[in-house]
């Protein structure tokens with residue numbers, strides 16, 4: 001093999017530019033050591049390399065960010081166990097690298113302290129003679145991808161269950177309407193029997209309630225088709241307050257809406273947003289039993305979940321109700337979970353569905369006796385619209 005062919009091989013089969021060779025002749029200024037340092041620093045993957053004795057040889061900013069580490073000037077040379085004390089599972093895996101026959105490629109692992117999911121690839125570092133002198137790890141924060149996949153799975157599941165539920169609900173609706181109408185006719189026929197009248201009134205109201213639940217189930221299982229437009233959060237919240245007043249007993253509850261001027265409009269479905277806030281306010285009314293204050297606070301925030309930071313609006317709905325135990329709080333978003341005798345348990349499940357459809361997120365802060373705050377974060381522009 002000629003020198004020229006060997007050289008081409010090293011260049012990955014591609015011809016080098018005229019006058020440029022790897023080892024001899026002119027080296028373009030970009031290929032000096034600083035260039036490689038900048039390359040690693042600027043990578044959008046986390047990169048970490050270490051020597052055979054388990055000491056850090058290289059790390060970039062993204063790696064610091066993913067591991068939630070604060071950089072120290074003496075990090076290089078530190079043992080991995082000392083650098084990553086809260087990630088013993090990562091340290092163990094890295095220390096085993098030199099004993100593995102097959103290095104993981106595109107493997108995944110969950111970082112315990114933060115719950116982040118990372119996708120990683122391991123590689124060996126060899127010197128000119130082929131001797132292994134270290135190893136490297138390339139990784140990416142997959143939390144966001146995971147969330148999207150989880151949502152996708154949930155959507156598929158809901159679509160399958162939903163189809164069946166929708167079919168049943170549809171079939172039940174007609175006989176229910178029949179019961180209601182016929183009970184009404186019967187009531188008129190037996191005007192002279194007050195006891196029987198009372199029974200029929202009960203039958204009618206039970207049928208109405210069953211019908212309302214069927215409606216809600218249908219609403220829940222129907223896939224959301226968003227009619228997206230530039231929407232002011234303030235309008236959606238105000239409409240929700242009016243709507244809630246027609247649906248639930250407000251009593252002396254004060255509702256304090258604090259939405260600052262200049263909050264960005266968000267790409268959202270106005271109707272769905274109104275429904276979202278109506279469900280939250282209804283729960284707050286029901287929890288507070290006619291007394292106290294509900295505060296709806298909106299602010300401009302930025303979502304930073306591993307990708308590019310995205311502008312978003314955070315809406316917090318805080319009530320002074322009884323709050324919830326951690327056990328209860330964990331279950332409230334599940335469909336059909338309710339503690340109310342007349343509840344269908346779909347209010348918050350629908351809220352979550354709407355938030356997901358808008359590519360947003362929701363969480364709640366609550367404790368017994370401390371009220372409940374539900375925090376909804378909605379991106380100004382949903383991810384799929386940015387592309």
Ligand SMILES: Nc1ncnc2c1ncn2[C@@H]1O[C@H](COP(=O)(O)OP(=O)(O)OP(=O)(O)O)[C@@H](O)[C@H]1O
Nearest residue numbers: 283284287332338339340343344345346347348372
């Ligand atoms: N603001 C709140 N304060 C205290 N508990 C709440 C609050 N919001 C929800 N919950 C609890 O979560 C449960 C589920 O709420 P969700 O809105 O999904 O259903 P529901 O209100 O019971 O019924 P539906 O909304 O369908 O009429 C409630 O039954 C209640 O126990």
Ligand SMILES: [Mg+2]
Nearest residue numbers: 282283347348
């Ligand atoms: Mg509810």
